[in-house]
Amino acid sequence: MTILQKLINAMLQRIKAVPVPQQELDDFLAQNQIRLCPEHYQFILDYGNSPFLTNEFADLSFDEFKDYYSDKELLPDEILPEHYDYVGTDFGSDGLCIDPNTQKIYTFGYGEIDEGFQYGGLSELLFYCLLRASANPKCFDVVKCNIPITDIEQFKKEYSDYEIKDVFIYDRFFFKDGRLIGCDHKFYGYYICEGGVLNNLA
Secondary structure, three states, X not given: OOHHHHHHHHHOOOOOOOOOOHHHHHHHXXXXXXXXXXXXXHHHHHHOOOHHHEEOOEEOOHHHHHHHHHOOOOOHHHOOOOXXXXXXXXXXXXXXXXXXXXXOEEEEEOOEXXXXXXXXXXXHHHHHHHHHHOOOOOOOOEEEEEEEOOOHHHHHHHHHHHEEEEEEOOEEEEEEOOEEXXXXXXXXXXXXXXXXXXXXXX
Protein backbone atom coordinates (compact mmCIF):
# COMPACT_ATOMS: atom_id res chain seq x y z
CA MET A 1 0.00 0.00 0.00
CA THR A 2 1.37 3.44 -0.92
CA ILE A 3 1.91 6.15 1.67
CA LEU A 4 -0.80 8.15 -0.10
CA GLN A 5 -3.36 5.39 0.48
CA LYS A 6 -2.19 4.97 4.08
CA LEU A 7 -2.72 8.70 4.70
CA ILE A 8 -6.18 8.56 3.13
CA ASN A 9 -7.16 5.57 5.26
CA ALA A 10 -5.81 7.27 8.38
CA MET A 11 -7.77 10.50 7.80
CA LEU A 12 -10.92 8.54 7.02
CA GLN A 13 -10.75 7.20 10.58
CA ARG A 14 -11.59 10.71 11.79
CA ILE A 15 -13.51 12.21 8.85
CA LYS A 16 -16.80 10.56 7.96
CA ALA A 17 -17.34 9.28 4.43
CA VAL A 18 -20.94 9.00 3.24
CA PRO A 19 -21.48 6.64 0.27
CA VAL A 20 -24.07 6.81 -2.49
CA PRO A 21 -26.57 3.93 -2.62
CA GLN A 22 -25.43 1.73 -5.49
CA GLN A 23 -28.89 1.38 -7.01
CA GLU A 24 -29.32 5.15 -7.06
CA LEU A 25 -25.99 5.61 -8.80
CA ASP A 26 -26.62 2.80 -11.29
CA ASP A 27 -30.08 4.14 -12.12
CA PHE A 28 -28.80 7.66 -12.77
CA LEU A 29 -25.95 6.46 -14.97
CA ALA A 30 -28.29 4.23 -16.97
CA GLN A 31 -30.94 6.92 -17.41
CA ASN A 32 -28.36 9.37 -18.72
CA GLN A 33 -26.30 6.84 -20.69
CA ILE A 34 -23.14 7.64 -18.76
CA ARG A 35 -20.29 5.14 -18.67
CA LEU A 36 -17.62 5.83 -16.07
CA CYS A 37 -14.22 4.26 -15.66
CA PRO A 38 -14.15 1.88 -12.66
CA GLU A 39 -12.10 4.29 -10.53
CA HIS A 40 -14.56 7.16 -11.03
CA TYR A 41 -17.54 4.90 -10.37
CA GLN A 42 -16.00 3.67 -7.11
CA PHE A 43 -15.12 7.21 -6.04
CA ILE A 44 -18.73 8.34 -6.33
CA LEU A 45 -20.06 5.14 -4.79
CA ASP A 46 -17.77 5.33 -1.74
CA TYR A 47 -17.67 9.09 -1.10
CA GLY A 48 -20.29 10.87 -3.22
CA ASN A 49 -22.47 12.08 -0.32
CA SER A 50 -19.60 13.03 1.99
CA PRO A 51 -19.57 16.56 3.45
CA PHE A 52 -15.81 16.86 2.87
CA LEU A 53 -16.39 16.92 -0.89
CA THR A 54 -17.94 20.38 -0.59
CA ASN A 55 -15.53 23.01 0.70
CA GLU A 56 -15.40 26.70 -0.26
CA PHE A 57 -16.03 26.74 -4.04
CA ALA A 58 -15.30 23.04 -4.44
CA ASP A 59 -18.21 20.66 -5.00
CA LEU A 60 -17.34 17.08 -5.93
CA SER A 61 -20.54 15.57 -4.56
CA PHE A 62 -22.93 13.21 -6.29
CA ASP A 63 -25.53 16.00 -6.23
CA GLU A 64 -23.19 18.22 -8.24
CA PHE A 65 -22.49 15.35 -10.64
CA LYS A 66 -26.23 14.82 -11.14
CA ASP A 67 -26.89 18.54 -11.58
CA TYR A 68 -24.28 18.78 -14.31
CA TYR A 69 -25.58 15.86 -16.34
CA SER A 70 -29.21 16.91 -15.79
CA ASP A 71 -28.60 20.44 -17.10
CA LYS A 72 -29.80 20.55 -20.70
CA GLU A 73 -28.64 24.15 -21.29
CA LEU A 74 -24.95 24.24 -20.41
CA LEU A 75 -23.09 27.48 -20.99
CA PRO A 76 -20.28 27.32 -23.58
CA ASP A 77 -17.58 27.35 -20.90
CA GLU A 78 -19.27 24.39 -19.17
CA ILE A 79 -19.09 22.00 -22.12
CA LEU A 80 -16.96 18.92 -21.46
CA PRO A 81 -14.10 17.92 -23.76
CA GLU A 82 -15.00 14.88 -25.85
CA HIS A 83 -14.32 11.51 -24.15
CA TYR A 84 -13.87 13.12 -20.70
CA ASP A 85 -16.22 12.75 -17.72
CA TYR A 86 -17.36 15.42 -15.29
CA VAL A 87 -16.00 15.29 -11.74
CA GLY A 88 -17.19 18.51 -10.11
CA THR A 89 -15.89 21.99 -9.32
CA ASP A 90 -12.47 22.78 -7.90
CA PHE A 91 -11.56 24.98 -4.92
CA GLY A 92 -11.25 27.89 -7.34
CA SER A 93 -14.71 27.08 -8.82
CA ASP A 94 -13.20 25.72 -12.06
CA GLY A 95 -14.86 22.69 -13.61
CA LEU A 96 -12.96 19.40 -13.24
CA CYS A 97 -13.03 16.45 -15.61
CA ILE A 98 -11.29 13.10 -15.69
CA ASP A 99 -9.54 11.34 -18.53
CA PRO A 100 -11.01 7.82 -18.23
CA ASN A 101 -7.88 6.30 -19.77
CA THR A 102 -5.22 7.86 -17.53
CA GLN A 103 -7.42 8.96 -14.57
CA LYS A 104 -5.65 12.34 -14.61
CA ILE A 105 -7.91 15.22 -13.58
CA TYR A 106 -8.00 18.50 -15.50
CA THR A 107 -9.78 21.82 -15.43
CA PHE A 108 -11.72 22.53 -18.61
CA GLY A 109 -13.73 25.09 -20.52
CA TYR A 110 -15.37 25.53 -23.93
CA GLY A 111 -14.98 21.85 -24.72
CA GLU A 112 -11.20 21.82 -24.15
CA ILE A 113 -9.03 20.70 -21.27
CA ASP A 114 -6.64 23.24 -19.81
CA GLU A 115 -2.97 22.49 -20.31
CA GLY A 116 -1.45 20.26 -17.64
CA PHE A 117 -3.38 18.10 -15.23
CA GLN A 118 -4.48 19.53 -11.87
CA TYR A 119 -4.51 16.30 -9.85
CA GLY A 120 -2.68 13.05 -10.46
CA GLY A 121 -5.88 11.02 -10.08
CA LEU A 122 -8.92 10.46 -7.91
CA SER A 123 -6.87 9.19 -4.96
CA GLU A 124 -4.81 12.37 -5.06
CA LEU A 125 -7.98 14.48 -5.28
CA LEU A 126 -9.50 12.54 -2.37
CA PHE A 127 -6.35 13.11 -0.29
CA TYR A 128 -6.43 16.84 -1.04
CA CYS A 129 -10.12 17.11 -0.08
CA LEU A 130 -9.53 15.25 3.17
CA LEU A 131 -6.54 17.44 3.97
CA ARG A 132 -8.57 20.61 3.38
CA ALA A 133 -11.34 19.21 5.59
CA SER A 134 -8.85 18.25 8.29
CA ALA A 135 -7.45 21.75 8.81
CA ASN A 136 -8.56 21.44 12.42
CA PRO A 137 -7.76 19.15 15.37
CA LYS A 138 -9.77 16.25 13.87
CA CYS A 139 -6.77 14.54 12.33
CA PHE A 140 -3.59 16.11 13.69
CA ASP A 141 -2.43 17.06 17.18
CA VAL A 142 -0.20 19.86 15.93
CA VAL A 143 -0.25 21.95 12.75
CA LYS A 144 2.57 24.48 12.33
CA CYS A 145 1.78 26.96 9.55
CA ASN A 146 3.44 29.72 7.55
CA ILE A 147 7.02 28.54 8.00
CA PRO A 148 9.22 30.43 5.50
CA ILE A 149 11.62 28.51 3.29
CA THR A 150 14.87 30.44 3.44
CA ASP A 151 16.96 27.95 1.48
CA ILE A 152 15.02 26.22 -1.30
CA GLU A 153 17.83 23.88 -2.31
CA GLN A 154 18.32 22.72 1.26
CA PHE A 155 14.57 22.16 1.64
CA LYS A 156 14.49 20.09 -1.56
CA LYS A 157 17.54 18.11 -0.45
CA GLU A 158 15.88 17.29 2.86
CA TYR A 159 12.45 16.32 1.54
CA SER A 160 12.55 15.46 -2.18
CA ASP A 161 13.04 11.73 -1.58
CA TYR A 162 9.87 11.70 0.53
CA GLU A 163 7.54 13.47 -1.90
CA ILE A 164 3.99 12.25 -2.49
CA LYS A 165 3.96 13.03 -6.19
CA ASP A 166 1.30 14.57 -8.46
CA VAL A 167 -1.24 15.38 -5.76
CA PHE A 168 -2.07 18.94 -6.87
CA ILE A 169 -0.41 21.17 -9.41
CA TYR A 170 -0.04 24.12 -7.01
CA ASP A 171 1.10 22.28 -3.87
CA ARG A 172 3.81 19.79 -2.97
CA PHE A 173 3.49 17.19 -0.22
CA PHE A 174 6.04 15.11 1.67
CA PHE A 175 5.87 12.48 4.41
CA LYS A 176 8.99 12.11 6.53
CA ASP A 177 9.62 10.86 10.05
CA GLY A 178 5.91 10.55 10.77
CA ARG A 179 5.19 14.15 9.74
CA LEU A 180 3.17 15.43 6.78
CA ILE A 181 4.72 18.48 5.15
CA GLY A 182 3.02 20.68 2.58
CA CYS A 183 4.40 23.62 0.64
CA ASP A 184 3.42 25.80 -2.30
CA HIS A 185 4.80 24.89 -5.71
CA LYS A 186 7.15 27.89 -5.69
CA PHE A 187 8.65 26.92 -2.33
CA TYR A 188 7.87 30.19 -0.55
CA GLY A 189 6.76 28.51 2.68
CA TYR A 190 5.53 25.27 4.22
CA TYR A 191 3.50 23.77 7.03
CA ILE A 192 3.89 20.65 9.15
CA CYS A 193 1.20 18.30 10.47
CA GLU A 194 2.14 16.10 13.41
CA GLY A 195 0.53 13.52 15.68
CA GLY A 196 -3.08 12.37 15.59
CA VAL A 197 -3.70 9.88 12.82
CA LEU A 198 -0.06 10.16 11.75
CA ASN A 199 1.11 8.40 14.90
CA ASN A 200 0.08 5.06 13.40
CA LEU A 201 2.17 5.73 10.29
CA ALA A 202 5.38 6.86 11.92
